[in-house]
Amino acid sequence: MASANQPQAQNDPANKTAVADEPGQPPNLTTASLAAQAPASTGAVEQRITPFEVSGGVDAFGKLLPVDYAKLTRDFGASPITPELLARFERVTGRKPHRFMRRGIVLSHRELDVILTRYEKGEPFYLYTGRGPSSDSMHVGHAVPFEFTKYLQEVFDCPLVIQLTDDEKFMHNRKITLEDCDRYTRENAKDIIGLGFDQSKTFIFNDRRYISSTLAFYDNVIRMAEHITVAQIEGTFGFNRSNNIGEYFFCAIQSAPSFATSFPHIFGNDKNVKSIPCLIPCAIDQDPYFRQTRDNAAKLNFKKPSLIHSIFLPALQGPGSKMSASIDTSAIFLTDTPAQIKKKINKYAFSGGQETVEKHRELGGRALDDVPFQYLTFFMEDDEELERLRQGYEKGEILTGEMKAICIKHLQEYVAAFQERRKTVTEEVKEVFMEKRPLKFRAAPGAPVADGKTQDAVLEKEKSGHSKKMSLGGGTVNVKQEMAVDKDATGEVGERLKRMSVSKAS
Secondary structure, X not given: OOHHHOOOXXXXXXXXXXXXXXXXXXXXXXXXXXXXXXXXXXXXXXXXXXXXXXXXXXXXOOOEOOOOHHHHHHHHOOEEOOHHHHHHHHHHHOOOOOHHHHOOOEEEEEOHXXXXXXXXXXXOOEEEEEEOOOOOOOEHHHHHHHHHHHHHHHHHOOOEEEXXXXXHHHHHOOOOOHHHHHHHHHHHHHHHHHOOOOHHHEEEEEXXXXXXXXXXXXXXXXXXXXXXXXXXXHHHHOOOOOOOHHHHHHHHHHHHHHOHHHOHXXXXXXXXXXXXXXEEEEEHHHXXXXXXXHHHHHHHOOOOOEEEEEOOOOEOOEOOOOOOOOOHHHOOEOOOOHHHHHHHHHHHOOOOOOOOHHHHHHHOOXXXXXXXXXXXXXHOOOHHHHHHHHHHHHOOOOXXXXXXXXXXXXXXXXXXXXXXXXXXXXXXXXXXXOOOOOOOOOOOOOOOEOOOEOHHHHXXXXXXXXXXXXXXXXXXXXXXXXXXXXXXXXOOEEEEEEEEXXXXXX
């Protein structure tokens, strides 16, 4: 039962030739290759968790280890998600915590309680998350933080900004061209939209395009850059003289979306906008970036961003690693067919079962080591059914093949549903998500929004229109639109078309 579960060799022809999933991580790095780096005397290697490398380490006997998230939370100085915090979340929001929160997939935070207090008081805040586009297609591991972010947006009914760090990927990997960056950004933006975000409340931007058109954003970048030292970057990320200056500078770029003043088209330009904080849902390997942000925010009179961390969806090869966009056999991609998903799970998914059926019936399986079961903790909603599967597997009543079959069914359904939504995401839809525009969101009456005025005061504020040329009846005309900000029957604020005029082009 366990023979098919060994990690793939580094020269596996099925491995993708695309660039590494994370900058600085060679395409063939898995936990298996980490064992080869262990000192000959002990065979032990500590776990490594940075924005560029994720591995659970190797023990003194050469055994690959899962990521120790409790240790990681302590080392990072974050706070665990406690039952008391989950109870407060449900009490404040009126919503059952997401399965990721209930199962420890979302495991730690920095000042989530501050955001809950603001929600209770009707004070504004926003969500910020992102992705470094490094391949033509995202995998289901990439979908995890975005699915959770979508849930938070629905619960809090607040604006969301999504940063695509095309500049980071270019600076970190010399194999990536700017043309690659453009293609990855375009396709990954469509993938993110396909996860189901609300267009009226979501702004997606890529750094190269937004920095070049938004002075307020770049001002915050250089404000942060002025306060971040080389010593801080080297101490946090382990950089040295072999790293290029772009890698050192990028920390300031990733910090800027943490501040509401970086988005004047959403929040306005009033001085009170600096008091609007954000909540950042992200994988825990991104925390080092935002420790720098939090350390320096007060020096700039900004609110510190709050964070909520998720664990990694392990690679098919087993705990201690994470899926890689550059290794096809490590991941279930959002473009995979049902047949491909079935083949990958059956052939590559690490099993926690015993060597024989007889031994499995006698001793039971190890659910915590079993990749198909671990995937079900991410993608199966029913808590009671998941617990039934765990107990049955550990008692030997459920065999590895049965667990894999259940996992395959859920993954096929998840990916198929995504693919149906993705079909509707045209280039025009993507451009709307990436257009600088006001966002519609609910705020308590009297709460500062946009220009620091009350929600009611901003309703009548007109937004300057725009015009464009169009072909009509064989000729060319100018179409001018004037927009206004209004409240609809449900109390939500958004744009409406106030006046449109058509004139003959000169």
